[in-house]
Amino acid sequence: MMKTEMQREHILHTLQIALAAQEYPGLQKFLAQIHVADAAAFIESLPPKEAALVFRLLPKTEGAQVFAELEFDAQQELLHAFTDRELQEVVEELYLDDAVDLLEELPAGVVARVLRLSDADRRAELNHYLRFPKDSAGSIMTGEFMMLKKHWTVGQAIKRIRETGQDKETIYTCYVTDAFRVLEGVVSVRTLLLSPDTAYVGECMDTHIIQAQTHDDQEVIVPLFREYDLLSLPIVDTEKRMVGIITVDDALDVSDYEVTEDFQRMALTEPSARPYLKTPVHVHAKNRVSWLLILMLSGMVNGRILEGYEHAFLAIPVLVSFIPMLTDTGGNAGSQSSTIIIRGMSMGEIVPGDIGRIIWSELRIALLVGLVMAAVNYARIYFFVQDGDPMIALTVSLALLFVILLSKVVGGTLPILAKKAGVDPAIMAAPLITTVVDALGLILYFSIAVRLLQI
Amino acid sequence: MMKTEMQREHILHTLQIALAAQEYPGLQKFLAQIHVADAAAFIESLPPKEAALVFRLLPKTEGAQVFAELEFDAQQELLHAFTDRELQEVVEELYLDDAVDLLEELPAGVVARVLRLSDADRRAELNHYLRFPKDSAGSIMTGEFMMLKKHWTVGQAIKRIRETGQDKETIYTCYVTDAFRVLEGVVSVRTLLLSPDTAYVGECMDTHIIQAQTHDDQEVIVPLFREYDLLSLPIVDTEKRMVGIITVDDALDVSDYEVTEDFQRMALTEPSARPYLKTPVHVHAKNRVSWLLILMLSGMVNGRILEGYEHAFLAIPVLVSFIPMLTDTGGNAGSQSSTIIIRGMSMGEIVPGDIGRIIWSELRIALLVGLVMAAVNYARIYFFVQDGDPMIALTVSLALLFVILLSKVVGGTLPILAKKAGVDPAIMAAPLITTVVDALGLILYFSIAVRLLQI
Numbered sequence: 081m082m083k084t085e086m087q088r089e090h091i092l093h094t095l096q097i098a099l100a101a102q103e104y105p106g107l108q109k110f111l112a113q114i115h116v117a118d119a120a121a122f123i124e125s126l127p128p129k130e131a132a133l134v135f136r137l138l139p140k141t142e143g144a145q146v147f148a149e150l151e152f153d154a155q156q157e158l159l160h161a162f163t164d165r166e167l168q169e170v171v172e173e174l175y176l177d178d179a180v181d182l183l184e185e186l187p188a189g190v191v192a193r194v195l196r197l198s199d200a201d202r203r204a205e206l207n208h209y210l211r212f213p214k215d216s217a218g219s220i221m222t223g224e225f226m227m228l229k230k231h232w233t234v235g236q237a238i239k240r241i242r243e244t245g246q247d248k249e250t251i252y253t254c255y256v257t258d259a260f261r262v263l264e265g266v267v268s269v270r271t272l273l274l275s276p277d278t279a280y281v282g283e284c285m286d287t288h289i290i291q292a293q294t295h296d297d298q299e300v301i302v303p304l305f306r307e308y309d310l311l312s313l314p315i316v317d318t319e320k321r322m323v324g325i326i327t328v329d330d331a332l333d334v335s336d337y338e339v340t341e342d343f344q345r346m347a348l349t350e351p352s353a354r355p356y357l358k359t360p361v362h363v364h365a366k367n368r369v370s371w372l373l374i375l376m377l378s379g380m381v382n383g384r385i386l387e388g389y390e391h392a393f394l395a396i397p398v399l400v401s402f403i404p405m406l407t408d409t410g411g412n413a414g415s416q417s418s419t420i421i422i423r424g425m426s427m428g429e430i431v432p433g434d435i436g437r438i439i440w441s442e443l444r445i446a447l448l449v450g451l452v453m454a455a456v457n458y459a460r461i462y463f464f465v466q467d468g469d470p471m472i473a474l475t476v477s478l479a480l481l482f483v484i485l486l487s488k489v490v491g492g493t494l495p496i497l498a499k500k501a502g503v504d505p506a507i508m509a510a511p512l513i514t515t516v517v518d519a520l521g522l523i524l525y526f527s528i529a530v531r532l533l534q535i
Numbered sequence: 536m537m538k539t540e541m542q543r544e545h546i547l548h549t550l551q552i553a554l555a556a557q558e559y560p561g562l563q564k565f566l567a568q569i570h571v572a573d574a575a576a577f578i579e580s581l582p583p584k585e586a587a588l589v590f591r592l593l594p595k596t597e598g599a600q601v602f603a604e605l606e607f608d609a610q611q612e613l614l615h616a617f618t619d620r621e622l623q624e625v626v627e628e629l630y631l632d633d634a635v636d637l638l639e640e641l642p643a644g645v646v647a648r649v650l651r652l653s654d655a656d657r658r659a660e661l662n663h664y665l666r667f668p669k670d671s672a673g674s675i676m677t678g679e680f681m682m683l684k685k686h687w688t689v690g691q692a693i694k695r696i697r698e699t700g701q702d703k704e705t706i707y708t709c710y711v712t713d714a715f716r717v718l719e720g721v722v723s724v725r726t727l728l729l730s731p732d733t734a735y736v737g738e739c740m741d742t743h744i745i746q747a748q749t750h751d752d753q754e755v756i757v758p759l760f761r762e763y764d765l766l767s768l769p770i771v772d773t774e775k776r777m778v779g780i781i782t783v784d785d786a787l788d789v790s791d792y793e794v795t796e797d798f799q800r801m802a803l804t805e806p807s808a809r810p811y812l813k814t815p816v817h818v819h820a821k822n823r824v825s826w827l828l829i830l831m832l833s834g835m836v837n838g839r840i841l842e843g844y845e846h847a848f849l850a851i852p853v854l855v856s857f858i859p860m861l862t863d864t865g866g867n868a869g870s871q872s873s874t875i876i877i878r879g880m881s882m883g884e885i886v887p888g889d890i891g892r893i894i895w896s897e898l899r900i901a902l903l904v905g906l907v908m909a910a911v912n913y914a915r916i917y918f919f920v921q922d923g924d925p926m927i928a929l930t931v932s933l934a935l936l937f938v939i940l941l942s943k944v945v946g947g948t949l950p951i952l953a954k955k956a957g958v959d960p961a962i963m964a965a966p967l968i969t970t971v972v973d974a975l976g977l978i979l980y981f982s983i984a985v986r987l988l989q990i
């Protein structure tokens with residue numbers, strides 16, 4: 081078992097015993113000490129009534145953090161149990177980005193209830209963020225960041241941070257803005273602490289600013305964190321005014337979400353952010369059936385091709401027994417290429433302009449792989465297949481070589497063409513390629529057979 | 536084009552112009568201003584001689600950071616151009632974890648040269664880390680962290696940080712240790728700054744410590760960062776003494792690396808950390824050919840099965856035309872299940888103990904999906920296939936339903952069984968499952984055909 085699970089299991093067990101014994105003062109004390117993620121895990125493990133009871137034992141500020149950590153379903157259950165006053169308190173205490181995330185997922189009636197209960201300032205802020213498109217930088221940013229002025233001294237800046245830092249999502253990167261909130265520089269608390277109190281903020285700040293705009297898609301955000309090792313990223317509006325920040329923990333969540341989406345798309349299911357075990361069976365089935373249907377129907381083409389070569393396999397029936405091997409190898413070889421190219425593109429190692437170099441590489445890789453495979457295949461048919469005469473072995477091996485060449489070039493280029501056309505490359509992955517390669521492969525196989533075996 | 540690339544392209548272009556004009560003072564000034572990641576990208580774009588020239592224009596401390604950012608190949612080229620004195624300076628200035636990463640990849644001769652040139656303290660440190668197993672927490676940690684004592688006041692602690700923080704990889708999380716370096720608590724600079732100067736460190740610190748051991752595999756590290764939103768993680772030895780930290784940017788790198796490995800394993804290629812375009816063609820071919828060979832040879836089983844049913848498809852040749860559709864659908868349906876389960880396990884949403892619930896879910900999902908697919912398939916054969924009599928349509932549809940049931944249950948459970956057996960679940964992914972499902976599916980298909988069609 082992993083370390084996390086061990087430590088957590090011990091904590092959950094202690095909490096469980098205190099709860100069962102109705103030892104509320106002890107439970108309250110222990111809850112205040114542990115990490116909010118562990119408290120959230122405990123609440124998720126409880127039935128709704130007990131969950132609400134335990135939640136009410138949390139200190140007020142921690143309550144909001146624990147709430148932000150909960151799975152969506154557990155949040156929903158708690159919301160139902162909340163009085164208006166509790167609902168208002170949680171939304172007030174949540175960091176703005178967490179509050180916005182919550183509201184985006186809630187039914188409109190509950191959103192209205194939350195907005196009605198919030199004070200005017202908070203309501204204005206929430207409305208502001210709710211207007212950004214889903215998955216845009218604006219919708220995941222928070223407005224609670226540390227602003228400094230460049231004419232302040234380091235001593236003044238540190239004093240200011242110590243006085244007002246409590247409500248900021250992070251204080252480790254501070255943003256220096258002019259009178260119009262236009263970003264002039266960034267300075268880390270580290271730099272401030274390591275500079276003399278008498279230096280000016282304007283002298284310590286870095287003026288080469290890495291930033292993004294409110295309407296940028298969240299997937300452009302993650303590479304910035306990866307590339308520049310950022311702890312937070314400033315977000316500006318179209319007039320270059322600073323409106324919020326995104327922190328590294330949120331970027332890590334976005335990264336996980338994007339990777340999961342890639343995996344799902346490549347497995348030909350509709351993307352879904354809900355964990356497997358919390359998704360109802362009929363939703364799983366709905367997410368999966370459409371691509372299977374499309375591929376089955378496009379597979380009709382293969383059926384037609386095979387019907388067209390009926391005379392060939394009736395003359396030499398053993399030809400049929402190599403069909404699954406040929407189509408499977410084509411699928412596997414194509415999926416190797418497409419997966420590696422798709423991953424390379426999400427990591428920024430491959431850009432669409434590389435398409436020429438990719439085709440050239442894949443051709444040579446396919447030739448090497450194909451020659452080895454064809455040789456082994458020739459030997460095994462020649463020595464081990466009944467009636468395995470040399471011409472049949474040659475036919476199958478030649479077809480195998482061409483299928484590998486074809487599948488690797490198609491597998492390597494389709495994802496890049498998709499990206500160029502503005503389609504998610506993951507959609508162009510293995511199974512779609514398989515259908516194309518299968519059809520061309522079968523035609524090749526029987527054309528070679530008809531010629532070499534004089535059928 | 537993405538924002539990163541636009542900003543970077545502009546910077547690289549400016550640098551290129553300055554270099555071409557041999558404007559060295561201007562180049563030096565601009566290099567000192569830009570982000571180290573951009574300077575590294577510029578050096579990577581240059582031929583070896585110019586790369587060394589530009590590298591020498593960098594300020595000394597930044598030089599080491601830029602060096603750490605370079606791709607392995609570019610590092611190698613620079614190392615060849617370095618004098619002994621330059622080599623020594625770079626290794627001295629690198630953070631310890633980057634120096635260790637570098638040494639682990641270098642040929643033994645260069646390592647010896649580096650160790651000989653380092654002073655005694657540095658050499659002892661490097662040797663210490665080089666002894667940890669590759670990919671262990673110990674091998675990626677750094678020893679340069681901020682240690683505090685619990686009897687210090689917050690004022691004293693902040694003073695200490697400001698005096699000694701320069702050489703630490705991060706100062707944002709500080710570690711409170713006793714006289715034997717045993718970890719007693721953690722406290723963030725944020726908490727210190729927001730506490731009164733007169734408070735004691737022991738009062739502010741958090742005693743519920745999330746930590747890992749030097750010998751833990753690096754893949755247990757990432758979930759801790761994700762779960763607890765850490766900026767750094769303390770690493771302790773077997774006697775619970777604090778020996779180093781891992782920072783969030785390194786955790787993000789490990790996470791990317793692990794995901795890439797999952798993608799590669801699922802695409803049945805040998806895992807490789809080198810970018811696609813920097814890997815020689817014969818290495819690509821070698822990484823891909825072994826699994827293709829294994830699957831081709833295990834596919835022989837399918838050939839045998841088809842040979843055994845020769846009499847069936849000679850009697851009703853149209854049966855052959857449905858083979859690719861059946862095996863492809865089985866492969867696709869199985870890959871949907873295995874991919875989702877594998878991703879769920881890497882995200883910690885699914886644990887091996889869930890196997891019973893997974894089988895039950897997959898059975899019901901497969902039944903829903905299978906019934907829809909079978910119905911559509913029945914209709915299309917009945918209406919659109921020549922000689923498509925109802926019994927053939929029924930045969931194919933029944934076989935399709937069973938293949939989907941089989942592939943989803945096998946696809947959902949094999950990765951979990953692999954994990955239980957200590958094998959990487961990604962290896963048990965789609966193509967291996969395909970081979971198993973194909974064989975069983977073909978037997979089912981022809982058994983049903985022989986019975987229903989009275990062949």
